[in-house]
Amino acid sequence: MSGHENTPEDDVQRDDPMIAAEWALGLLEGEELLAARGKYAADPQFAWRKEWWDGWFAPLTDAMPGAEPGEHVWDGIAARIAAQRPGGAADAPAAPAANVVELQARVRRWQWAAGLSSMAAAVALAWLALAPSPVVVAPALPVAAAAPLVATVPIGETGLRLDVTYIPESERMVVGAVGLKHDGVHDHELWLVPKDGSALQSLGVVAPGEVRSMTLPAAVTAKLGDGAALVLTREPIGGKPEGQEAGPVVAKGAFTRV
Amino acid sequence: MAARPRRSADEAREALRDAMVRLAAGDQAALEEIYRATRVKLFGITLRILGDRKEAEDALQDVYINLWQRADRYDPTRASPIAWLAAFARNRAVDRLRTGKVRGGAVPVEEAAPLADETPLADALLVDAEQTAQIHKCLGTLDARTQGHIRAAFFEGKTHAQLAEAADVPLGTMKSWIRRGLQRLRACLEASEAA
Numbered sequence: 001m002s003g004h005e006n007t008p009e010d011d012v013q014r015d016d017p018m019i020a021a022e023w024a025l026g027l028l029e030g031e032e033l034l035a036a037r038g039k040y041a042a043d044p045q046f047a048w049r050k051e052w053w054d055g056w057f058a059p060l061t062d063a064m065p066g067a068e069p070g071e072h073v074w075d076g077i078a079a080r081i082a083a084q085r086p087g088g089a090a091d092a093p094a095a096p097a098a099n100v101v102e103l104q105a106r107v108r109r110w111q112w113a114a115g116l117s118s119m120a121a122a123v124a125l126a127w128l129a130l131a132p133s134p135v136v137v138a139p140a141l142p143v144a145a146a147a148p149l150v151a152t153v154p155i156g157e158t159g160l161r162l163d164v165t166y167i168p169e170s171e172r173m174v175v176g177a178v179g180l181k182h183d184g185v186h187d188h189e190l191w192l193v194p195k196d197g198s199a200l201q202s203l204g205v206v207a208p209g210e211v212r213s214m215t216l217p218a219a220v221t222a223k224l225g226d227g228a229a230l231v232l233t234r235e236p237i238g239g240k241p242e243g244q245e246a247g248p249v250v251a252k253g254a255f256t257r258v
Numbered sequence: 259m260a261a262r263p264r265r266s267a268d269e270a271r272e273a274l275r276d277a278m279v280r281l282a283a284g285d286q287a288a289l290e291e292i293y294r295a296t297r298v299k300l301f302g303i304t305l306r307i308l309g310d311r312k313e314a315e316d317a318l319q320d321v322y323i324n325l326w327q328r329a330d331r332y333d334p335t336r337a338s339p340i341a342w343l344a345a346f347a348r349n350r351a352v353d354r355l356r357t358g359k360v361r362g363g364a365v366p367v368e369e370a371a372p373l374a375d376e377t378p379l380a381d382a383l384l385v386d387a388e389q390t391a392q393i394h395k396c397l398g399t400l401d402a403r404t405q406g407h408i409r410a411a412f413f414e415g416k417t418h419a420q421l422a423e424a425a426d427v428p429l430g431t432m433k434s435w436i437r438r439g440l441q442r443l444r445a446c447l448e449a450s451e452a453a
Contacts, residue, residue: 018440018441024345025412025436025440026348026355026411026417027421028418029417033356051336051337051345054342055389056389057393058340058345058389059386060393060409061302062384062390064302064413066299066301066302067298067302067314069301069315070315073301073315076319077289077326078290080319080323081289
């Protein structure tokens with residue numbers, strides 16, 4: 001999000017502890033912010049330093065006057081917790097339900113790691129719970145935590161964007177379209193542009209205003225990597241019709257490993 | 259709620275730490291206890307950062323629901339519970355600012371200040387006094403300009419770009435000022451830890 005900078009800023013080394021400090025202060029945005037979140041999840045040293053700054057800055061909050069929230073706030077919390085309690089909503093067969101619960105736990109972890117809002121998590125969970133096809137969960141292999149890939153796809157000059165996070169360990173991708181609105185006439189479809197020049201792979205229609213989590217087929221994950229590009233096309237409702245050309249590209253982005 | 263004036267701040271803090279540990283162990287009732295004890299402080303924080311009641315209440319809900327989902331993240335041996343919760347609430351509020359959902363961002367201090375239900379914080383909700391004194395002391399060693407920018411970032415959730423615009427300087431200049439300030443701040447804080 002930073003424009004060109006004429007003033008040299010290299011007089012202070014911008015190492016990880018410095019990025020942790022900037023993040024703790026809340027200065028980061030855009031890709032820098034996503035990168036910091038990813039590093040937090042993957043690098044204990046960085047996480048420690050971020051929390052070190054958080055701890056030191058915390059006393060400053062004492063200067064912020066307290067305020068009484070509305071009573072509905074607690075009701076909302078209690079209701080959300082009751083709804084998310086395992087076993088609180090299960091008329092699905094036992095085995096798939098267990099899978100969904102396992103997935104929910106994973107997604108929750110990722111949401112947490114990625115620092116997305118729990119409202120987003122709730123949306124992703126609701127979507128998972130309603131997914132018509134049985135959700136296949138990869139066996140929980142002891143995989144070394146691979147660094148997530150992140151991409152920001154800015155939408156024109158609107159200041160809005162898609163936040164795309166791919167977590168290699170889980171083969172899941174989280175697409176956040178918070179702030180985007182449905183125009184009622186179009187859908188937008190997200191495509192992976194493989195680096196090897198092979199055909200574009202559809203990553204599905206974007207759900208405006210939501211954060212969705214999806215499992216990617218192996219054919220797609222094989223093409224995913226640092227530098228893989230994403231494009232967003234405008235399509236009729238429902239996405240690109242079979243046998244027709246894809247619509248115009250309205251936004252682009254690329255994955256970076258964090 | 260604040261209606262336990264006889265209880266000392268230390269006792270209240272211990273009760274909070276205890277509730278956090280019970281929550282991590284799966285005791286859901288502990289969450290309500292934590293909410294009752296900390297909502298005024300944490301709402302003060304989300305409100306200050308977001309500058310909008312509705313957004314701040316949504317952020318506050320997020321804070322407690324996330325806390326319930328991952329209470330085990332709090333390490334009682336490492337941080338005071340109120341300091342940890344305060345940082346957590348502020349981080350969530352800033353996250354919300356950065357999603358682009360909240361266009362206006364935080365309102366300036368003067369506008370945000372007079373709230374009808376503004377409540378002074380009970381002693382029990384203040385972060386450890388020694389730590390407080392130290393961060394203020396170290397901030398005080400910075401030049402006034404840098405201090406002002408660091409405070410604006412912390413209290414108003416400003417980004418580098420917003421600070422640069424407000425000060426009418428190039429982005430690189432602002433980043434450089436702040437980085438130098440943070441570097442000095444870190445040295446000062448580390449020196450106090452070593453002492």
